[in-house]
Amino acid sequence: MAELLALFLVGLSLFFYGVGGIKTHLQGLTSRRLRHQVARWAAHPVLASLWGFVSGAITQSSTAVAFILTSFVSSGLLTTVRALPIVAWANLGTAVLVVFVSFDVRLAFLYVLGSAGLALAFEAGGARLRPVAATLFSIGLLFFGLQLMKDAFAPLPRFPWFADLATFLQGSTLAAFVAGALLRLLIQSSSGIAVIAIALAHGGLFSTEQAAMMMYGTGTGVGLSVFLLSSTLPGVARQLTLYQALINTAASLTLAALFYLEHLSGWPLVLHLAHTLSSQESLRLACAFVALQSTAVFIALTCSRAAPRWLEQLSPATGEQDLSRPRYLNDQALVDPESALDLAEKEQVRLLDHLPAQLDTIRADTAHTALVPAAMLHAATVAVGPQVQAFLRELVDRHTDHATTERILRLEHRQTLILSLDETVHLFVSVLASLRSADRSGIEPIDPFLDRLAESLSTLLLTATDAARTVDPDDLATLLRLTSDRGELMERLRRSLLGSAPAIDHQHKTHVFYLTSLFERTVWLLRQLAQTWPQPPAA
DSSP states (O other): OHHHHHHHHHHHHHHHHHHHHHHHHHGGGOOHHHHHHHHHHHHSHHHHHHHHHHHHHHHSOHHHHHHHHHHHHHTTSSOHHHHHHHHHHHHHHTTOTTHHHHOOHHHHHHHHHHHHHHHHHTTTTHHHHHHHHHHHHHHHHHHHHHHHHHHHHTTGGGSHHHHHHHHHHTTOHHHHHHHHHHHHHHHOOHHHHHHHHHHHHHTTSSOHHHHHHHHHHHHHHHHHHHHHHTTTOOGGGGHHHHHHHHHHHHHHHHHHHHHHHHHHHOOOOHHHHHHHHOSSHHHHHHHHHHHHHHHHHHHHHHTTTTHHHHHHHHSOOOHHHHHTSOSSOOGGGGGSHHHHHHHHHHHHHHHHHHHHHHHHTTSTTTTTTOOSOHHHHHHHHHHHHHHHHHHHHHHHTSOOOHHHHHHHHHHHHHHHHHHHHHHHHHHHHHHHHHHHHSOOTTTGGGHHHHHHHHHHHHHHHHHHHHHHHHOOHHHHHHHHHHTSOOHHHHHHHHHHHHHHOTTSOHHHHHHHHHHHHHHHHHHHHHHHHHTTSOOOOOO
């Protein structure tokens, strides 16, 4: 038993690692073309349903499908609303047990895991295909982890204590329901438990009613399992898993209620229908399992309109997720290039606003009031920036006039500068923060200089954001004047400062030199940025 527990823990760790890896590596595949293809499939109700059904049938784990789709949503490949029907229909797909006869899922994903691992190890395909190989490797780890968890508890029916438990549960349908829920927590396969229930009924350890209730209990087990496995996911990333938990729990409790209603009232309901459809006990129980999964789909379809609102209330987006979403980009605007470019410019101004906000986190007079950490602002720009670039590239592929094409190219250049500015400012903030948090001995003499440096950089960045927002000729002229070549001035400041503070050790002097170099680079980038707007006339 100890060996089985160890196997289960290994499977659980591989599962979590695979989930995280899928989310991380899918971001490298988030091209607009791929997003459009995935979104096109998900936007069509029939294709979305078919996709979900086939995914559930092949994987035999609606939990795995839900977590993979969560990674798609987190990386921007899919929206939560369009992923909901795929999750719902994946539950019904798990009822197709015949898939196991014609397609060895375990063997297939071992091949995926091995091939992707070798591709990563030998860097096959170069940097371009690395995200694909890494994503496949993570998917392979996820399924391998699930398989290990299943293998760990597959021998349960052979243990004497399990047979004793089955004997103890004889006659109690409620206990069978609870046993099904608990087993689903361990085995991670509702269809696997359905097979166990059919085997127990065939062996005479369970009645047909108990076996059916054990199957119904797996729905509640899915809810508990998914709820626990997704407890570390933040905000939007958890919405799909909560949806999976809710519809399965609701289906489980609904079928259990119908069972007791049929048992107490004598009304012909689910089990009576199963008896009518087949005289074989195994087929009747298979029908009961299909009824459970169909009920989950029915509940999902019934609540499809209200579900996104409920999920947003249950697991609202985190601050980082809100910042990391484009606020103005809209695919429908692509039909009108001029409107699309206006939206792209608004998105660029929003990203520019993140730069002085990063500095606010380390300036003495604003650090205590800064609401968003610099690292979160930087991560948001890194997430949104490539989406702006892809949005502009898609406009280039459309037939536009010469003036519009020139504007697109100018905005592409501006976006490249914004990303460079973000990287430089973030480095400046990180170095200054580490300098202030390190050993303070000998640093006090240059604290006023560091404060003035941060203050000056903040003023420049605020001027740039104002100029970007208004595109006023006077503001642009001011920005150009402030960002004129200051190389000689910065060099004199370095020599004067470092020469007048001999107590500063070499490491701190290196940091100060690096900060001034970053300041110079920021000034140069801001000047390049100012030149991407129409230049004010010469005085």
